Amino acid sequence: MRKVLLSAIALILVGCSSAQPLAVDLSPSAERGLKIAQQSGCASCHGSDFGGGTGPTWQGIIGTTVAFKGGASGVVDREYLIESIKYPDEQKRVGYSVVMPYNNLTDEQISEIVDYIEALSN
Numbered sequence: 072m073r074k075v076l077l078s079a080i081a082l083i084l085v086g087c088s089s090a091q092p093l094a095v096d097l098s099p100s101a102e103r104g105l106k107i108a109q110q111s112g113c114a115s116c117h118g119s120d121f122g123g124g125t126g127p128t129w130q131g132i133i134g135t136t137v138a139f140k141g142g143a144s145g146v147v148d149r150e151y152l153i154e155s156i157k158y159p160d161e162q163k164r165v166g167y168s169v170v171m172p173y174n175n176l177t178d179e180q181i182s183e184i185v186d187y188i189e190a191l192s193n
């Protein structure tokens with residue numbers, strides 16, 4: 072029931088915007104990751120095409136250098152993405168005032184979302 076409701080909300084959110092997910096070739100796991108991201112409300116901050124909004128863009132993000140509050144910086148890779156989805160309040164990026172909310176995604180679901188984010192950098 073909860074799943075059905077979430078899907079309905081995701082459909083409404085997607086329906087409200089003209090932007091669509093980028094048409095890129097997706098592996099089956101990346102395809103699942105896209106659906107999970109859409110159903111988990113990620114698009115409301117990261118953009119309906121995941122090109123950014125309240126949160127950073129997912130497009131082309133792999134390999135970019137990001138600056139953290141406090142002066143450190145890091146290069147975005149798979150590990151970094153997994154950690155930032157698991158522990159959204161651990162590293163705060165310069166330029167973002169909103170703190171990303173915690174989620175209850177499983178490791179497998181997070182891995183599939185990261186497969187999708189990686190596909191946006193190919």
Ligand code: HEC
Pocket residue numbers: 108111112113114115116117125126127132137152153155156162163164165167168169170171172174176184
């Ligand atoms: C309320 C808005 C919001 C929602 C909802 C949200 N995020 Fe975020 N997300 C952010 C912000 C803001 C940041 C940057 C946070 C920071 O580092 O200070 C971020 C950072 C990230 C990053 C790291 C990217 C980077 O460049 O550092 C990933 C990956 C990510 N989010 C994935 C997700 C996923 C997956 C979901 C859905 C389960 C999600 N987000 C939901 C706002 C959001």
